Amino acid sequence: MDEHRLHRQWMRHAIGLARLCPISPTAFSVGAVIVGADGVEITHGWSRETDEKVHAEESALNKLDPDDPRLPHATLYSTLEPCSQRASVDRAPCTDRILRSGIRQVVIAWREPGTFVENCVGVEKLRERGIEVVELPDLADEAMSMNRHLKL
Numbered sequence: 092m093d094e095h096r097l098h099r100q101w102m103r104h105a106i107g108l109a110r111l112c113p114i115s116p117t118a119f120s121v122g123a124v125i126v127g128a129d130g131v132e133i134t135h136g137w138s139r140e141t142d143e144k145v146h147a148e149e150s151a152l153n154k155l156d157p158d159d160p161r162l163p164h165a166t167l168y169s170t171l172e173p174c175s176q177r178a179s180v181d182r183a184p185c186t187d188r189i190l191r192s193g194i195r196q197v198v199i200a201w202r203e204p205g206t207f208v209e210n211c212v213g214v215e216k217l218r219e220r221g222i223e224v225v226e227l228p229d230l231a232d233e234a235m236s237m238n239r240h241l242k243l
């Protein structure tokens with residue numbers, strides 16, 4: 092299977108996870124999947140999965156040992172651009188968590204709009220640090236579909 096088709100397949104899985112998020116009037120519903128170099132899922136997460144503030148990428152990474160040797164070869168799929176700053180100041184932005192994890196490739200479906208945080212620079216920050224970021228804009232609509240109540 093070519094790489095793009097594979098990316099789309101995993102993104103569809105992440106979109107399915109985004110549909111599991113408890114609906115919030117003040118935060119996006121996002122799904123995230125971490126896939127190993129062998130093409131097998133390592134773990135996944137979704138927004139508000141474990142507590143009312145947890146982000147999808149954060150929830151997925153929280154399930155792993157930070158030194159998990161699979162991480163530097165893994166790809167992280169997230170329906171939404173990882174945050175570069177967040178309202179909960181006691182928690183690291185997902186961009187920082189991803190950089191710390193050693194993950195080298197991130198695939199997203201849509202960029203964070205200015206609804207809650209002005210000027211998200213998650214993609215730029217990741218690319219600056221040498222992470223390959225792949226965008227799947229043709230899946231953006233589907234990835235946004237569970238967030239329509241938020242007046243994007």
Ligand SMILES: [Zn+2]
Pocket residue numbers: 146147148149173174177184185186
């Ligand atoms: Zn985040």
